[in-house]
Every structure is written in C-alpha cells, then in structure tokens.
C-alpha cells in the first residue's frame with residue numbers, strides 16, 4: 124500500500140508571523156444552482172442521514188448519538204450557539220424551549236439545562252440585562268442590515284472591554300446570530316421557520332417566509348445539522364486522514380474528484396452524507412494550499428525543503444480544530460519530512476505539540492508539528508519562537524477588515540510584515556468581492572504594483588455551509604483563492 128508521491132518541485136522562501144483573529148465562514152455557493160424547496164429533502168436532513176447533492180461521496184465517520192427525541196448528547200455544549208435549540212443538549216423540540224429569563228438571547232429545553240449552563244452564562248447575561256434595562260426599545264427597534272451589524276459588533280466590543288477578555292466564539296455567535304426578524308432586525312419575532320429553525324420574522328414580515336423556502340432553507344437546515352453532529356472533539360479526532368495517499372494513478376482536479384478517488388464509501392453518487400460535507404471542510408485547507416502553489420508554479424525544486432514551515436495568519440479555532448488534516452501535505456509532498464504549522468492569532472491558546480503521524484509517515488520519519496501563538500502577525504515575528512516561513516496563508520483572513528476588538532490599522536502592520544518574509548502568500552475568501560477587497564488593501568499598504576499572480580475560483584473549496592448573514596444566509600470557506608509569489612514589487 125505504498126504510494127507514488129506527487130511531489131513536483133520545491134517550495135517557497137520568506138519568514139514572518141502575524142496576528143488577527145480570523146473569521147471563518149464561507150460564502151454564498153455561487154456555483155450550485157438554486158435548489159427547489161423540497162420538504163422530503165428537509166425531512167431527511169432532520170432525521171439525519173443522507174442528503175442529495177452533487178457527485179461527491181466520502182466515508183462515514185463517527186456521528187453523534189441521538190435519542191428518540193432528536194436530542195444529541197453533548198459533552199461540549201459551548202462549541203456553538205444557535206438561538207432556537209437548547210444550548211446544552213442541542214434539542215430542537217420547540218415546545219419545551221425557553222429563553223434565558225434575563226437576557227432572552229440563549230435558550231434551554233428545561234430548568235436543569237438552564238442552571239447547568241448558568242455558571243458559564245451569568246457574566247455575559249448580567250451585562251446584556253443591563254443593556255436591556257437601559258434601552259426601552261431594545262426589543263422593537265428596527266435596523267437596516269448594516270446598522271444591525273454595526274450594533275452587534277459594538278455590543279461585542281463593549282462587553283469584551285467590560286469583561287476584560289475576548290468573548291468565546293459561541294458568545295460572539297449570540298450576537299452574530301441573535302434571534303431577530305430577518306428583514307427588519309427587530310428582536311420581537313412572531314414566526315421561526317419550522318424546518319431549519321434558523322430564520323425568524325416579525326408579524327409585519329412573516330409573509331417573506333415564502334422567499335426563504337428553497338435553497339436558503341435547505342442550506343440553513345444542513346448547517347444546523349452539521350453544527351450539531353460535528354461539535355464533539357472526539358468526532359474530529361476520528362477524521363485523521365491516515366489512509367489517504369494520493370498517487371499519480373488516481374489524479375484529481377477538484378474537491379469532488381478528490382473525494383471520489385480517495386474518500387469514497389458511498390455507492391450512490393447522488394447522495395452526500397453529513398460526513399461527506401464535513402470531510403470537504405476538513406481537507407480543504409491543505410488541498411487549497413497544495414493546489415494553489417501548483418497552479419501558480421511555486422513548487423519549484425528549491426522551494427520544497429525538508430523542513431517546511433507554513434504560517435497561518437488570523438488563525439482561529441477552526442484552524443486549530445482542522446490542524447491534523449495537514450498530514451495530508453506530508454502524503455502529497457514526499458520531500459517534506461518535517462511539517463511545521465504555525466497558527467498565529469489572538470483567539471488561540473499558545474501551544475507547541477508534535478502529533479502522532481500515521482504508520483507510513485512514521486516509517487519515513489515524517490513529523491507533523493503544531494505551534495500556536497496568541498498574538499498578531501507583526502508581533503509574532505519578534506516572538507521567541509519565530510520561524511521563517513516557506514509560505515504564508517490566510518484562510519478567510521479578511522485583511523480589509525479588522526475584527527471589532529482590534530485597532531483598524533493593525534492589518535497594515537501585519538501586511539508589511541508579510542512582505543518582509545519574502546515568501547509566497549495565499550489568501551482565501553468566502554466571496555469574490557472580499558477577495559478583491561484583500562487585493563486592494565494590500566495595494567493600499569504596499570503600493571499598486573503589488574499584484575497577485577493568481578486570483579481565481581478555488582476548485583478545492585469546501586461544500587460545508589456555515590451560517591453567514593453577511594453573505595445572505597450561509598457561506599462556504601475557501602471559495603476564492605488569491606496567490607502572490609511574494610509581496611515585493
């Protein structure tokens with residue numbers, strides 16, 4: 124079961140670090156046709172196995188256990204927030220769902236689960252309750268979309284200042300995905316879509332529900348199912364790509380052909396399981412880097428060194444969670460013996476770990492190392508653990524837009540630092556306009572002559588939707604790819 128390695132040539136240069144928390148959510152699926160609303164399909168989503176999709180398939184990995192009431196058992200309920208399910212057990216049964224007595228922004232299926240979560244929630248709940256008491260129109264004020272987004276961002280910022288800490292991702296989601304009318308954003312709602320549970324309307328706008336049915340409802344339902352099923356750490360551990368050894372006899376040109384060649388299990392090509400969607404999200408980052416470097420002809424012989432260092436800027440918990448998938452690069456590029464993934468972003472816990480590779484990697488003395496630095500990129504280069512990178516990557520880094528908690532100029536410093544590393548830079552985005560904004564931002568900081576050598580739709584984007592109201596309703600990671608050979612003129 125040996126493999127012929129796909130190494131072409133070597134890899135990049137440079138060195139430097141970065142910071143910036145990152146937003147990780149996909150973009151509107153422009154490539155796929157709008158699907159007709161199909162209640163049968165939604166029912167199959169709710170009951171939880173296979174879903175009709177295009178022609179990719181993949182192995183079925185572990186799934187969460189559900190009891191007869193459709194409740195999933197969660198050991199880590201803070202992995203994600205959804206306004207219309209029990210935060211603790213992720214039950215979707217609406218009849219028993221009750222919002223928090225004080226802030227009304229998070230819901231539970233029973234008193235027991237409410238009090239179980241209370242120690243985690245009480246700090247932020249107290250602050251939100253103060254906001255509500257100070258604002259008589261908290262529930263019924265309407266907002267234009269942009270103003271609503273700004274309000275949520277400013278609430279996050281103020282609460283972080285009061286608490287003197289970064290909000291956890293699920294706490295930020297309490298604001299990003301607050302229950303509010305999808306049209307006018309007032310918090311008084313009278314109807315929530317019973318299929319996806321993810322879109323609500325006020326009494327004035329409830330007739331808009333008919334525009335929601337179809338692709339939007341389908342994708343949001345899929346999104347909730349995937350959030351529930353894959354929020355357990357143990358599920359991610361089981362996704363190790365131990366047996367994926369790409370070889371020249373089974374070529375692949377995009378995510379679908381890769382999955383067909385290497386992740387196949389299902390016989391019916393028209394049906395994707397939740398795991399199929401999930402695996403595309405898991406392996407998208409290393410495949411995007413591999414394919415991006417290949418397409419831009421950056422894997423020349425001297426560029427791939429025995430020790431290969433990748434800086435992931437604006438890294439967040441998704442990068443940390445997906446880290447083990449980088450072993451795929453050791454399988455794709457035989458010349459690399461020591462792959463060091465450096466995650467850089469203030470959301471992260473500092474960490475250094477050497478991870479167990481598969482049997483074949485061990486046989487070849489191949490090593491996979493994780494370093495995480497909880498700083499911004501321009502601070503990382505002065506860090507004691509700094510290593511010069513072969514390539515810098517930003518997955519949905521959104522260089523044009525700092526997170527609310529950060530200084531608006533912080534990206535300028537980091538972009539200059541990225542330039543000083545003199546190595547290839549790959550950026551992905553969830554929307555083509557965001558990819559363009561990143562290119563413009565780099566030109567504003569470094570000059571108009573700094574241009575990418577590749578800016579294109581990414582064939583190795585994920586098929587797993589994430590809630591993203593900015594993109595309309597959901598988005599997909601790594602839709603667009605921009606590649607610079609380096610950021611110098």
Ligand SMILES: [Zn+2]
Pocket residue numbers: 209210211212213214231232233236
């Ligand atoms: Zn519950």
Ligand SMILES: [Zn+2]
Pocket residue numbers: 223224225226227228229244248
């Ligand atoms: Zn509360």
Ligand SMILES: [Zn+2]
Pocket residue numbers: 304305306307308309324325326327328
């Ligand atoms: Zn409304």
Ligand SMILES: [Zn+2]
Pocket residue numbers: 316317318319320321322335336339340341343
């Ligand atoms: Zn719906």
Ligand SMILES: [Zn+2]
Pocket residue numbers: 365450453454480481482483484485
């Ligand atoms: Zn391996």
